[in-house]
Amino acid sequence: MSALAPSGASTGRGRRRRLWLALLLFGMALVLLFSPLVGSVDIDPLRVLAIVLSGGGVLFNPCAGAGPTCSLDVIAVWQGRVPEVLLAVLAGAALGISGGALQGIFRNPLADPYLLGISTGGTLGASLVFVLNVGEAQADLVLPLLAFLGSILTGAAILAVARGRYGSVETLLLTGVALNAFLSSILTVVLLYNPVGSIQVTFWLLGGLGGATWPRDGIAFGGILVAGTLIAIYGREINLLQLGNDVAQSAGVDARRVRNRVLLLASLATAVAVAFTGVIGFVGLAAPHAVRRVAGPDYRVVLPGAAVVGAAFLVAARDLSYLAFPGTVLPIGIFTSLAGAPFFFYLLYRRRQSTTMGGP
């Protein structure tokens, strides 16, 4: 972790940050191990662990000496739960790091990955699948593809503006708002005349981890790993951008180019997440805040930290949705919002308590 390591490592602060990061990673590993224990049906925890640790029967046979239902358990856990947990990790990480990157680029703590209308583009793409009544078999393939295309085309439009003559931050935000409004209205018209599709889109908008399979996870992993790592490398530049575009430029940062690159990467990561999970809210907004609160404003820590926190958060939301409502499939977006809102009140409360000294 060369470029990702914060300076001042020898100071108490640096050590504390590293400690938190290590703690987060450790917690992450634990969560990954134990989350498959939670699902819509009760399966013997020991068996679940055996299945997970055996890699679905690859390393050893978890069904040795067990009854005939064991093979079904293996399918349920290894083909169902584990990919689902992994998808939660990947999507949570993508949303966390994208949210953090956008908050840094726009110097606005309220930015989230969907700020520039990417989610609306993705929803429009997805709605076409529902409305055109694409058969289920094709929908498996077509839905993520169209959702991804919808998102990325919206992102591309924003980027085109960003690279142009009038690509200031204000213009970008306005363009995002305008695109959002435009796409939303098209979406509304489409759904008005297709009420059945409307229900499906509502579910999609709330986000879900359904349909997680190993191949899909593989694709998501590739895209998110590449985009996420590249974003993290820009941590130092984003730090400097916090001082203002001019100051950053005077210190050697090509502010415009960095901003556009990070926007592109964040759009990519978000689009991949959205393609497979729909629009899950709050993760991208809350995860960077949590890291900043604990580890300080250094984006070389905030970015990877937000990825980890986002992943953990989404997995926790998944687990909670099963524990709270056994037997029913509820969209995960409900839980992230439920968790997110009180979390924000808590952050506000803490901020008001610790007033910062020294005015601007």
Added chain:
Amino acid sequence: MSRSPPAPAVRLDAVSVRYGSRVALRDVSLQVGRGEFVALAGPNGSGKTTLLRVLLGFLVPESGRAELLGDDLAGLPIRERARRVAWVPQDESPRDDVPILDYVLYGRYAHLGRLETEGARDRELARDALESVGLADRAGDGLLSISGGERQRAVLARALAQEAPILLLDEPTTHLDIGHQLDLLERVGALSRDRGVTVIAALHDLNLAARFAQRIVVLSRGRLHADGPSGAVLSEELLARVWGVAADLRRDPRTGAPYLLPHRNLPGPDAPTAPSGAGPVHVVGGGGAASPALRLLADRGFDLTAGALHLLDTDSETAEALGVPVAIEVPFAPLGSEVRERNRRLLATARAIVVAPFAVGPSNVANLEDLLPFAGRVPIVVLVRATDGRWDFTGGTATAVLDELRRRPGVVECALPELADRLRALLAPSPLGASATAVSR
């Protein structure tokens, strides 16, 4: 390697910059040698900030050429620019409580590779920079936990960490109290002297500029108006012409640098002419005695001058507040020859003189003495004293002069309430002379 002399740190050749339709810099040519400390001065909107932004590469000149250390600015990549020139902006208001050492290390960006992390040398340079701004012991504190003055020093440290041979400062003292202003500029001056850093600082305080910079460049409406050593460049005439301000030029007794005392804004070309006609009324006083008369006459629309007064005197403050040109002396000193000369000049241009009932001592008895030649030339109104009490602290000299004055023709007495009407009556027959504005010479 060529044998020609090393290129100047900064060179601008006929640079013009335009913001839309407005021309911000017009054909500016400038050369700054290595290690110089140059102050950039000029009224708001004169182009100081624009010039700095051109040197930083933020603005591309419409015409002309800008060079840093011999290389065309336009051709320099951003990183290379950062290695050559560093910037201390006027108002960098950071939002995050970054540890100061980390913040200073941000300045090392231009020297680090994409995936490189800060090394020992970088940290050493950062600490060195903090040392030179006197914040070495605050390295671990947060940026928001220090005072504004200290924060500006931290900004300077960050700029220093860039190891750039050229340092640009844009009105760095704006938000600082006077102590911190001096401190910052002293440190910058030391950097220029001891490390050969080329400094170009936009300063709105001319006196600070004169004190710390060896050379002042004055911009006016986008053009280069003056460029030279501060002693040569700063003058009352410069201030009047470029800033439209009437001022007195002095020499700072401690530093030897020129020192300007601004009085008031000069009326612009379309300022309304004085209602009462030609020539001001000169008021003589001191110790607060002239203030009622000054206020009364200013209210009635009279053009006024006053003198000779001491700085910090109530009357000089009243005059200042009313925008009245005054012949002024430093506090408590006897009226020097310069001031008396100036007073006499004011008297000469006055069409009437009002003598307020001031207390006279050895330090200002000259005020009465200098009136004698004017008796008979212009009306002199001596204000009646309201209270009986000792006013002559010159052992009788003042009383004698005043009595002599009263005997002269054209000298009358008057009570304050009737002063304005009396003056109008005295001046009613067509006044001599025609000039409408009073100007200090």
Added chain:
Amino acid sequence: MSLTNEPSPLAPTPRGVSTAVFAVALLVVAGIAVAGTAVYYAARTSSPPGSIAVTDDLGRTVSVPFDPARVVVLSPSIMDSMYRLGLRSHVVGVDCYAAAFGGLSADYSPDQISLWNLSASMCVQIAPSLDSEALLNDSPQLVLASTIVSVAEVEEITTAYGIPVVMLQPPTLSGIEIDVSLLGTIFGVSSAAAQLNAQLAMGLASAEALATNLTDNGTAFPTVLVTYSTDENGYWTFGPGTFGESLVELASATSISANSTLPYPELSGETVLLAEPEYVVYGTGFGLNLTSYDAAPFWSDLNATQHGRAIGLDSNYLTEPDPTMILVGLPSLIAVLHPDPAP
């Protein structure tokens, strides 16, 4: 307040008088309004000559013309009853979704369209909102609707155009018989209605007989998943209190969603996989076929699928509460779930 300002206790103050007058006036106005409404509704519900008063499934008392020649039917299930009672010629309009999104075929299967001889010209659009113009074009004397049309919309038809609307929405399977009888009353075909009801009773009886048979033989009821739609999250099925669930019970089987808390729950793939239902019955028609379900979670891993016990059934049989459900749907379901019936 000083004593002098206090009003005398005997005479009311001027302000007191005006308040009283105002209150009385208000009461009078209210009384007139109430009376007027009552008279208005009484006048409307009193039956003009040649009409009868009936109570529909929502408990509304409606005055309908006897044996109307022109009827608009806004529901496939009602259409089914009408056809079986020989009343097809009375139907001049049927419900459709907007033409852009399926029109007639969104509600009626191709079989139904050809059997009942429906055409697009009979369309009365019901979504996104009821097209009253199309409705009026058919000059109907009566409208029969299920609750796929909102009650408010139909009330408007009655108040605005004076066309009576009868709501038919049977709450349970037994409600189907009630509806058939009601139609018999309105159209004067009570004997045909009685015959149809007898057939329905027979169908239910034979199902009951099977159940008794199996119980006597000690044969366990098979477990089944009846699903009408899937998505990447799981299988949509019928919970307690629904027709689909009642059908499964009548077919002497146990639905794996019998204990669900919701009427139309979605069961996750995991739940279905580990519940190991012996049979899977999936709804077909309206764009759904086997391939639609192929992509459902763990479909190919299901025990039932692997042993050829995943069978498709027309969705209509499972969802539309009409005679066809009992006369065709129920036997089909029984045939699927009990391939080797005990003799």
